[in-house]
Amino acid sequence: MFNLNKAFYLYQTQSFTGTELPAKTLCLTFDDGPGKHTADIARFLYENNIQATFFVVGKYAYHHPDILQQLKEMDHLVGNHTYEHPDIPYYVSVDGNIIDQVVRTDAVIKPYVTSNRVYFRAPYGKWSPEVAHELNRSILTANHIGPIFWEVAGIDCYYWQNNWPAEEAAARYLTDIEQQGRGIVVFHDEIADMDVVKPRNKTLELLKILVPQLLERGYQFVSLDEIPSIKETSTEKPTFTLRSKGGKRVSLKNKIELYAVGQAGNLQNLLTLEELGYGKVAIKAANNLYLSTAGETNNLTASAVEMNATETFDLIPVNATTIMLRCTNGFYVAIEKNGKLSSSAQFMRQAAIFSYANHNLAVKNSISLMKRFSLLKKRLLFVKSKLQQKISQ
């Protein structure tokens, strides 16, 4: 039985929160940017010694690498808030590709992500166990952690929508914060959905009023990676298994050789991944040594203590859950007749296609059939209520 309290290094079925923070401790987060106020907000926080997290929308981030660079230089964290800001549970229910939303955003933000994982926040905080499951299927999101929820909601955008002065909005935030006493606070440095409200964004003015009041009342600020349940996961390495077309797992044999002959549940099957950018990865086997070709064709072993060029591979996704690996000499990783892995495939058509499975997910697998059934029932009720609404209109 897995430990419910143990936070795994993957997408959780339940969001992370800041309730375990000590009293009067806040973690400030900003959603929906980057936009025209982002750099000024970041600088104001930096000058007040506050390290914030900016959950950026991929399509805006794509056009503002300069702002992402400034966030990085000011020691703020950059997180993933999808590419187009969809309502994810609905988006997934109509066959929307959430992995693509997240991976495209990653491609833009990766150079500015300073931690060894990518923090994720779902638009509107909308989430479901099915979404977590969907995202955990892909090796491309294996170093992600989330979703990150909050204690104090980011309703600043509704204040701006209703033309509130910054003073009143700041007073409301202060009341909400005092009520909670601690936790993750959300603001909007930009507003993803309501274009008409964007020019009315006064979140910078709000912060200039609120932050001094909070400091005066003895509040302290911590960064997202200091949230206890998140911090705990930083020691966890995301582990995974690869399976051949024949259904056998890649497993360590004879100390350094790899064979696609393993059965499920064998610790010798476990692999860990290091992302190196531009689709390059290094992989460690269960012996804690890197997979290496040592620059030779047809030689693939888990034998390298250090990572050099011959220990890196191009990770080529075939679909959400399957991959191919290409070695630095252009040969692909293949499976020989006896099951041994080698770097002998000269052409892609000879390459082995491996199925990826997140090992932590296999351990956790917490969504029972009954839960799935009740979720389906809920969804049907939701559809029914919508239909009835239409009829009564």
Ligand SMILES: [Zn+2]
């Ligand atoms: Zn958002």
